[in-house]
Amino acid sequence: GAVVSQHPSRVICKSGTSVKIECRSLDFQATTMFWYRQFPKQSLMLMATSNEGSKATYEQGVEKDKFLINHASLTLSTLTVTSAHPEDSSFYICSAQRGGVNEKLFFGSGTQLSVL
């Protein structure tokens, strides 16, 4: 099956610093990737849709200047949490779409961000 690699799996940082999370589709090209956020014991909340070569589409309530998304190639999307604060601590997961909307989504293994 298709593989999506997400790195790092866990990061601890100080308040005010920026953290970059990478999402790579290893064996397929993904024109669209999605970024989700998950709080403990809660479901996934879509943050933004990342489109290769164009600006990301953010969901309502998600600050685009705080969560910078770059999709520079067909196999890589990055999420940068800028000036992180403790309330940004969460589990972040990416997914990649192989082919059309009728295809399954493939997910990365997630990144646990802890901001001290």
Next chain:
Amino acid sequence: KQEVTQIPAALSVPEGENLVLNCSFTDSAIYNLQWFRQDPGKGLTSLLLIQSSQREQTSGRLNASLDKSSGRSTLYIAASQPGDSATYLCAVGSGGATNKLIFGTGTLLAVQP
């Protein structure tokens, strides 16, 4: 606004039992519905994808049904095993160019050996 709910929130069963997980959604105008499995601290694994025109999909011991008009889907797991223990999430797709998914609240399943 689409809302997706899963019942029960948690379920504990002895090994070998057949079980049903429920998913309901408020807007029946969906494009497709997927069931996922999530292990603790991990990403999601897609289990089954049902298109809006389909009634069910099967994969091994798993069977998912879809009743779009009533806004319901079920995931049936036959002969449960301890390795099935995980959180199960359903998600409805809205269609369009990107088919954004709206996730349910999840069911935490524990299969006791």
